[in-house]
Amino acid sequence: MSGFERYLSLWVALAMAGGIVIGAAVPALVEAIAAAEVARVNLVVAVLIWAMVYPMMVGVDPGALKDALRQPKGLAITLAVNWLVKPFTMALLAVLFFDHVFAPWIAPEDAAQYTAGLILLGAAPCTAMVFVWSQLTRGDANYTLLQVSVNDVVMVFAFAPIVAFLLGVTDIEVPWQTLLLSVVLFVLLPLLAGGWTRRRLGTPERIADFQARVKPWSVIGLIATVAILFGLQGQVILSRPGVIGLIAVPILIQSYGIFALAYLAAWLLRVPHRIAAPCALIGTSNFFELAVAVAISLFGLGSGAALATVVGVLVEVPVMLSLVGFANRTRQGFPEAG
Template structure:
């Protein structure tokens, strides 16, 4: 059962029984996994079959950030962020277990796990290894919003944790890059280190475009909408109308992303497989480990799901931008960043299904 929760827009009460929800889902919602895989295939096919398409799309950028991808993410994130009840955020910030767990998992455990897996699986391929470590340093601030909403996670908690990751991304990305790519390899006798050519200003621009704009739009929509319509009409009349656009934006983003990188991915299939293996292990370890941690420390299902998806997701837009800026568009480091969403998108969609199945266990244990 995969749902966008437009049926839940008017209330924060638990969703109805699964068989009733599935029966009422639209065709888009019911077959979302199929549409996502189709969007990936279309993007890869367009990038492979249309000469110069990737170069043409890549030129539509601002400060090294793809404007088509930024547009897709804005369309995808805006409806979800317009659903957030911003007057309830203090209930999230007061949850110490959630906040501390998120910081530790995202900024201590996540990068360390990716560093270890990169060296275990790609010890003989230094360019791919470096690119994978960069992916691990870029914590998710965008697409996790949609995975969380599909899994019926806590929208307010997702907004807070994503904002928290954004602040730490600006402050910590460069420092962690120096630690894992320069200092630590040398101290462990693993060879010469790497240096990332990325400024805090560029990271901040990435955060503003991929999170700040849709967050501000969602906040203003909620504020103005409630003032004019009242909360009940805003949630029962307005939100269901914009809800489907989150999925349209997701599919558009996937098509553009894979069209940009289709030729690169399809021309090096064996290398893609080598990079994909540690990524699969990473997503499994981070998501299942975090989900079990949330349950163990007594978090409710919705916040446990939010914690797990924010831990497992990565900011592939930033990772790709950093790899290309530092090592070049044809580098192995850039290829690792490109493979990230190729694996992350279908895996996290599958984990949405797993999360929803476990939701019933939470409910029965309550």
């Protein structure tokens, strides 16, 4: 992990502060960016999201799918946690905290927005950063690639129905056309473009070199998107700074709870640590780029849903580093620990 990635939460926090300053100093600029929409998709943010997502999708290897039955326990845990557990526990925690525990301090319309943002986070399993977490735990790189590739294929078909169902259950209006358009724009098309790029590059060495060269654009896209979001959200945050902490609470509980579930399942099933650790970390981490993009498309740049997804970015890196440390300290409890 590079120094820049290790301190991603710091850069995100600085982008938040910078966005608030820009929003206060040059509000017309941020409003002009927010107005650049076609079919409820913000054009500026769409470019930035592609800058984030496309380098990750180049790393997805469809050829790895043929190895899906190798060490099936690890893959089964990943799929079960990501698609049968995580979206629903995140929705449950969001409703519990924003409709009940935090109800005295948050208006109902804001609570609905924060709930929607957390649902989007919970339904988007990690695609890129998990390779970093896998490396830090000495995980099996090829098997991690397999898990991510299978997850991305499932995501194309499962993300929209799960999000629509959970938003519907929580009485949040679901603009189906916008949701499906977001999945096509920010999952399917980048996945196809990434596959085309892999074929053009040919060798693993050229693919790795290409990813290294375009990776900075992914971080730049994230930082710029966060700055724009907080430029629009500045007045809300300055008037109620505690809202960031409130949004972080269910995210923290979800993160540590999901890791514990997946890691324990892998330990009980005697999955080797080099597979068990990335397996648990994939379920814990989020594809926050997709969550941010869909939140903006569905609810707007200035929405509470978009704000909630960005808080997920702020929380994720320190949480994941703490879990990497725990996984490394407990390596000896798993088979093939060497």
